Amino acid sequence: MREPTVIRWPGKIPAGQLNDELMTAMDLLPTFAKLAGADIPTDRVIDGKDIWPVLTQGAPTPHEAFFYHKTTKLEAIRSGNWKLHVQEGKPTALYNLETDIGESNNVLADHKAVEERLLNYIKTFEADLAQNSRPAGYVDNAVPLSK
Numbered sequence: 001m002r003e004p005t006v007i008r009w010p011g012k013i014p015a016g017q018l019n020d021e022l023m024t025a026m027d028l029l030p031t032f033a034k035l036a037g038a039d040i041p042t043d044r045v046i047d048g049k050d051i052w053p054v055l056t057q058g059a060p061t062p063h064e065a066f067f068y069h070k071t072t073k074l075e076a077i078r079s080g081n082w083k084l085h086v087q088e089g090k091p092t093a094l095y096n097l098e099t100d101i102g103e104s105n106n107v108l109a110d111h112k113a114v115e116e117r118l119l120n121y122i123k124t125f126e127a128d129l130a131q132n133s134r135p136a137g138y139v140d141n142a143v144p145l146s147k
Contacts, residue, residue, distance in 0.1 A: 002101075013055050021061040022078065027051045045132045065121040077118050077125075082111075084118040091115055 005023075007013055026048035033040050034050050053059035068076040076085045081098040084091055094108040094115060108115060 007055060017058075019054065019058075021054050021059075022063050022066055023051045023054060023061060024048070024063075024066070027062075031055075045128070065118070065125070067122075067125055074122065074126075077122055079118055079121060082114050082118060084108075084115060086122070089122070091119065094118075 008015075027050070028048065030040055030046060030048045030050045031052050034052060040046050049062035051062065054061060065077055065079040067074060068078070074086060074089070076083055078084075078097070081096050083095045083097055083103065085093040085095075091108055093103070093106040094111055095103040095105065096107060097103075100107075
């Protein structure tokens with residue numbers, strides 16, 4: 001996924017710069033909270049990260065790994081320049097996005113160490129999900145607030 005985004009704050013964010021670091025909309029909550037001096041909730045896991053240093057100081061992404069889902073199924077994981085596609089938890093393709101942004105040259109057979117590292121991220125991520133998942137909002141016998 002590549003999403004062109006324009007971020008502007010004169011005097012705070014340098015103008016005219018390109019940034020290829022991995023950031024996501026879920027990073028907005030912790031970033032805006034920090035800028036406003038607010039605390040992030042501690043009673044739940046917040047997946048977003050503070051990206052202010054990435055935007056203002058050229059820092060690297062705070063995301064060690066990023067997970068791509070289609071509905072509830074994990075489809076891929078990205079870490080640095082590497083993106084591993086999976087089906088049912090099994091690796092199907094590996095791409096070096098620095099040299100192959102179009103994901104046309106599957107190098108899975110040539111990079112077993114990268115595959116293992118990314119699979120370990122998936123294991124850790126799935127354990128984290130199992131431990132910290134919350135049910136979606138549900139109310140028994142829900143009644144609309146307006147009639």
